[in-house]
Amino acid sequence: MMPDLELRNSDPEADAAFLTRLALFAARRWTPIAATSGPDGLWLDLTGVVHLFGGEQRMCARIVRFCARLGFTARIAVAGTGGAAHALARCSEHPVTLCPSGHEAETIAGLPIASLRIEDDVLRAARRLGIDRIGDLLVMPRGPLQRRFGRTLLERLDQALGRAAEPFHPVVPRDPPSATLRFAEPIATAEAIERAVVELMTKLIRTLEKAGLAARTLLLLCSRIDGVEQNVAIGTARATRDVSHLLRLLSAKIETIEPGFGIEAMRLVAAHAEPLGPQVIESALAGGKPAPDLVPLIDRLSGRLGARRLFRTSAVESDVPERSLRRTSPLAETAEWPREWPRPVRLLSPPERVENVVALLPDHPPRRFTWRGRAYAIARADGPERIYGEWWKRAGEAEAVRDYFQVEDEDGARFWIYRRGDGLDGRTGDLSWYLHGVFG
Template identity: 65%
Template sequence: MRTRALRIAKHALVTWERSGNRDLIAAACPEARALGIVPGMTLAKARVLVRGLDVRPADRGGDAAWLDRLGLFAARRWTPRAAVSGPDGLWLDLTGVAHLFGGEEVLCRRILAFCRRLGFTARIAVAGSLGAAHALARFGGRPLLLCPEGSEADLLAPMPLAALRLEEEVLSAAHRLGLERIGELVAMPRAPLQRRFGETLLLRLDQALGRAPEPFEPIVPEEPPAVLLRFLEPIASAEAIAEASGEAVRRLVPLLTEAGLGVRRLVLLCERVDNAVQPVLVSLARATRDGAHLHKLLCAKIETIEPGFGIERLRLVAARVEPLAAQPIEGELAGQRPAPDLATLVDRLAARLGTRRVHRLGAVESDLPERSVRAVGPLDAPESWPHWPRPVRLLHPPEPVDKVMAPLPDGPPRRFVWRGRRYEVAAADGPERLYGEWWRHEREQAAVRDYFQVEDESGARFWLFRRGDGEDPATGDLGWHMHGLFA
């Protein structure tokens, strides 16, 4: 009698991509790997082996963009020589920079902690050559592996030939001859290997062992457009600072125009005679290179500058830029009325009130009200709102309500006390039952909330909820909370 074991996945996630006529696994999370699913396996076989897989299409473009951003961050924070290594890694040249962070091991652990905060699992290997570091990081089996100087051959010997970054044809030919490990290649004569496999195999082997150089092209962070003004005499009055900032803007705009860029974040650095720096930050809702508008935003924040004994240098930096091409002009000639442009108004409000206080609200797919709303940019298009009624104002966090009289299990409150005031309920509607999001937190697996819309005798309307369904103690402690106010 033959039986088949079927494994069920609860939280296993894999991505797939099309290769020829087959759908192959591109990446698998640790839970999926523990169930025997590895990259390169066909998607059909993975679904046969494990039921309930979370299967999503691979986004190679998104992965490459994220690696470019991480490499740019590394070039600015850790080492000036950083480059992308394949579709899933980075090369970092630690020569001359490791001692600034307390040594190679301290720096590597810092990088691992940084990746962990981003939600990614990383492995780091430090070796004397790029090829050895590439092999040890992917086939070493440890999160951090420091190769002693001159020990590359010993550590690489038990690893498979795939660690040498060889092409599939070379690997297949080597496997047919019984070659599986790097150590077997090192022990063989070089002449027969070159006649059989060409120069690629020996070159990769020499690069991994440090016998042949392997240059790489590092990522070079681009300097943001900037203008520097030096003064013969220090300036201190608001009028002089406004005139100097206007001159800096007039010099910056041609640089942006030539590069086809628009400003999203502008930084004005005022360097005083005592070497102190007074920064002024201006954020814009939409990319622009309108010099008059930028000057007005800078002048609105001159009052925050403390010139001290005078400012001797002024530097204007376009800290964040975006491509800005020509745009069609809407108008009566096009057969449509132009829509009002709110970007200028939004920028002025943000300059006065702060960027955190100027935003719109967008909907988020969540059953819990406090997670269903998020702040978006003032000019961004928010997601569509749900159809069921929700209060105009949500309290965060919900405030406890005392002395509630309500019949169990589903009765609305008859009276309650909130913020020291007693309310008598004249009308009520509910309950609307919401369940906890168990996939976020285990404690919400059995959580239940019953929401009620109530109106007191004066006509004020409130949104209250009770924790628990009134029958099972595991669903909640039956405590009441005020969560929102209707108009």
């Protein structure tokens, strides 16, 4: 609508993931106890770490500068209680606010009660009664307040003033499971590398089992004597702890490692691990053959060809053939293919022009045509199938019409040919012919 305005869709999950990463980072760098607060904030417990950064003021300024470098405007407030800090950070105008310990009540008295993390309906009701600031709440007797607004309001007030405790749940950074092997003598032969890999894999799988995890991405890091690192990565479509499967995938890639003068240490990291509980084994007693498991095959093919080259096609509800299918990941669910009308197995993209077409307008199939230099004479045909363009996708398709014919030549080969235009109205197309697909 407004061409100068750039619009991006909101992505709350990505935002939340980023915030968690930031919290993990904070937990590593600034304070051991950090957690996310809502969709856009962090809790940091600064007990005992402030002196490492030169005092509260300097630490806060540093954090604000760090966020600015990441591209965010941050506000930070420090107070004796979590509730007061939350209120000050959300509602104060200054980027850094420090509340002297024990003086929470005076400092937050001027803030609106919305900063106390209470529900919307309680907030609205309080506003209607003229209660706008925390200071108004402080002077009111508690009994009537509790009766009218429930426990949450007073709870939050107490938490802010330190009368009630408020623990929070910090995020704990975890290192991904890994197994390391250091060699007394640097190894350089393929067999040695393979043996080392087997040992590493066994160790790693044991670690994973103990943690109840399974790997989806494995990273093999080889450190050479000369300091150069050689890395190999494999990925699986489904989290697995199957040693033989993983080894097979990894062995396929081991040829790419250049040992150079020798490898002195190898590390196998499960870069991406997912929880995996005990698995049900299909029993032969249940009768019938179990469905073949495609996942190992998919993994091997992806490993050899690259994950992007392996896909499945799913149907899209569209009449325009080019748009009637889309690619999805190999394991995804696919939509039902419509069965009523035959469609060619192969679609040419883009459709290829055919020449020398002889056909009776407006709706008779062609008698012959020339494609890729070869002439075809038509014995049997069916059609026309009239397909309109999707006018809401592109303005140019508003009038476009394609008449499709399924034709069979004298040798029995079947083709899908279309003509642009309905033969009556010039706006619908220029009457040129194209071959769009091949049957069988």
